[in-house]
Amino acid sequence: MPDSAIGRQLRARRTAAGRTVASVAADAGLSVPYIANLENGRGNPTTTALARLARALGMHLVIALVPDEESQRTEQTAPPEVPASLVRLGRTPRFRHAVTAIAGSLELTADEFAVQLVAALAALAQSMGKDLAEADWWRILDALLLVATHPAASQERTPEGVLARPRAGDEFRRARCSGASAKTSAARRGFTPCRMRSDAAKMASSYRCAVIWVRLR
Numbered sequence: 698m699p700d701s702a703i704g705r706q707l708r709a710r711r712t713a714a715g716r717t718v719a720s721v722a723a724d725a726g727l728s729v730p731y732i733a734n735l736e737n738g739r740g741n742p743t744t745t746a747l748a749r750l751a752r753a754l755g756m757h758l759v760i761a762l763v764p765d766e767e768s769q770r771t772e773q774t775a776p777p778e779v780p781a782s783l784v785r786l787g788r789t790p791r792f793r794h795a796v797t798a799i800a801g802s803l804e805l806t807a808d809e810f811a812v813q814l815v816a817a818l819a820a821l822a823q824s825m826g827k828d829l830a831e832a833d834w835w836r837i838l839d840a841l842l843l844v845a846t847h848p849a850a851s852q853e854r855t856p857e858g859v860l861a862r863p864r865a866g867d868e869f870r871r872a873r874c875s876g877a878s879a880k881t882s883a884a885r886r887g888f889t890p891c892r893m894r895s896d897a898a899k900m901a902s903s904y905r906c907a908v909i910w911v912r913l914r
Contacts, residue, residue: 701738703747708736708779709819710754712787713811724753755808777819780828786835787815795838799845814841 711721718736722729726749734740735750742750744760751758786792793807800810818837822829829837 703742704736704738705778707732707750707754708784709815710756710812711736712779712784713808713815714754715787715789715793715811716754717788721750721753725749777816777823779815779819780822782828782831783815783818783822783834786831787811791835792838795842799842802845 711718718729718732722732725732725746727746731740731746732750735742735746744758748758796811796814797807799814800807803810818834821837
């Protein structure tokens, strides 16, 4: 694996863990410039240094001999470069709380989901071709948190598996059914349409008589 791919993995793991370069350097017994150069694809790390970094990040180093073709595929699937704004975001308590909440709703561990989330966000920034501002990252995280904790109600599907769309007359039919239900309820209480009209006419007649009586008086 090229040094640039190793550096991207180190930065992605460190961001997912919410760690600073200084804290990782202290745990690994390495200097800050040494780790910073590795993350930027510079330097020639030894297996001992990589093993120390892995332990500092709660992982272990695995070395394997693979064919050249598989090595190229591994390089292509390596996580993209993590933007600096995303690195700073990963160190905030709010980011850790959001990761914990989303992971809990998806029944995943927070550490496992944090790695996947950072890789996905870094890929998003790469596809957009720019480093997003911190406010933009928060808007994306808030949307993900809303979808994870309050998913939209599932839509009805047809036997063919296609989402069923409401037809133009559905609202009208529902309104008619609602009106019919109201009429049925009134009929059960003894208020037929004819009786309701008769009662209304009597009330209006009584009201007119009362008004005339008051005026004559």
